[in-house]
Amino acid sequence: MSAPTDGNLFRQLDLKHPLIVAPMAGGPSSVELVAAASAAGALGAMGAAYSNAAAIEAFADQVRQRTERPFSINLFIPHSIPEVAADRFEHAVAATAQYRQELELPSPQLEAPYEEDFDAQFDAVLRVKPACFSFVFGLLSADHVREAKKAGIPLIGTATTLEEARTLEDSGVDAIVLQGFEAGGHRGIFDAAAADPEIGVRDLLAQCVGTIRVPLIAAGGIMTSGDIRSVLQAGAQAVQMGTAFLACAEAGTSTPYRGKLLETSERRTRTTRAFSGRFARGIENRFMDEMDGEPDAILSFPAQNKFTRDMRGASTAKGSPDFLSLWSGTGRGELWQGSAAALIKRLFED
Ligand SMILES: Cc1cc2nc3c(=O)[nH]c(=O)nc-3n(C[C@H](O)[C@H](O)[C@H](O)COP(=O)(O)O)c2cc1C
Structure with a gap:
């Protein structure tokens, strides 16, 4: 099987909802959260950046024990420093x-x-063969792209500017997360030393729609069904939401972190x-x-x-x-503390 190139990544994944529950490395993306998101018809995503190859495979096994639905794995593109x-x-x-x-x-x-050995992590991804492989902080090498395509694993890159999105498209990815300045967690900027372009998700989407041909996934500050509707209407094919899921029952968010998230709705x-x-x-x-x-x-x-x-x-x-x-992203409002499935149901009820 070769990776899809016809722009129908989300149809191929057969998701009930055009939602990726964001990969959140460092704890929040627990096995339980990834499995619950996928089982509820979204795409659960493992934030594997800080995991070694064995941990990636063990995590994937545990997700598969809980659901047969597709899930993705996410890594950080390495940049060597002296x-x-x-x-x-x-x-x-x-x-x-x-x-x-x-x-x-x-x-x-x-x-x-x-940081972890990227090649070893990537080999683990090839062995696990998730429904998708997503990455952040730059481009996947041509060799890695070739190997993923050979294994039939669709690729999702992350862009914070139109220029990054163009480069990703040229590199052969199947979809692009457009990460706005509102987003919680690391900014996906390719060059770690560069100034932040600080482009909001709606502006970034407006720049990319009609120019970039692969499906666009909007990320950053998306918290409600209204937010989802507005970016889908603006041309996104899906959304990626992180902060909204951080206080869910299944999230691996630590106790003091949860406490701060829930202290006030005006984070x-x-x-x-x-x-x-x-x-x-x-x-x-x-x-x-x-x-x-x-x-x-x-x-x-x-x-x-x-x-x-x-x-x-x-x-x-x-x-x-x-x-x-x-x-945490800029999105305001009380965070949902019930199950991820109940939140997904609420978000797509109408
Ligand atoms: C706790 C946390 C950890 C994150 N870790 C990752 C990660 O490992 N890989 C990645 O591609 N994005 C990561 N992100 C960014 C998300 O993919 C996404 O861009 C962001 O959550 C969207 O904004 P929102 O939090 O306002 O929904 C993380 C976000 C959060 C909140």
């Missing part, structure tokens, strides 16, 4: 020493590699590089506020992500949201 220089590391350590003391953590070590978010070295949108907290004032103490992605992992883990263990990445 080894962190000793003086930069010392600066980062000094800027965070107070936090590690408060969290009762030892002095940190940081060694390359700073104050902004983008920051403080946690990972890449722009990502989350609820404002102490770590973000203080580290954003010290940009020179923030390492490049993905080194900063590895460097802050111990603090994020200890913060979660202590039940404190102060040093946690609290990814």
Whole structure:
């Protein structure tokens, strides 16, 4: 079987609803959430960026024990960076020493590699053969595209500008997530060091409809059935929603993170590089506020992500949201705490 090229990706997937429940690496995309989303007629998506090959295969097995419906797997495109220089590391350590003391953590070590081995992750994806493979932060290499097509796995790339969408289309993807500035989590910008183009999802959609021929999936701040209707009417073939599902019963969202999400329906978010070295949108907290004032103490992605992992883990263990990445989009309103199936039903009732 070869991957579809006729623009009918969503028809081929036979989804009941034109919805991808966003891949959310780092916990929220639990086995239970992915399986529940797929079983309810949406496309559940595993956020596998921080998982090694064995964990990806084990996760997929567990989803398949719960549902026969299609699901996707998502990875981060790697960008190699030079080894962190000793003086930069010392600066980062000094800027965070107070936090590690408060969290009762030892002095940190940081060694390359700073992220999982992408080729090993990708080989696991080929073995699992999910209904779709999606990725963020750039282009899949021509070899990887060829291998996915040979295995019959459709590809979904992520764009934050028309130019990125054009490049993705030329690379052979079957659909593109248009990620607006409203989106929770990491910005999908190809170049981690570039300024954020800050284009909202509706503007991005308007630029891409009629120009990009593969199906477009709108993402960013989409919370209600009205939001879904408006982007579908504007030319999107599907939506990808993350924040709206973060407080669902099945989500693996940690307790202090959930607490912050539910504290107020007017979540104050902004983008920051403080946690990972890449722009990502989350609820404002102490770590973000203080580290954003010290940009020179923030390492490049993905080194900063590895460097802050111990603090994020200890913060979660202590039940404190102060040093946690609290990814969330700009969408307002109370978050649904019932089952993902009930939320999907509500969103598509009419
Ligand atoms: C907690 C969280 C984690 C995320 N992790 C990923 C990820 O691993 N891969 C990815 O492609 N997108 C990730 N995203 C971004 C989503 O794919 C999507 O663009 C975003 O959730 C849409 O905006 P919304 O949160 O306002 O619905 C994440 C979003 C959140 C909220």
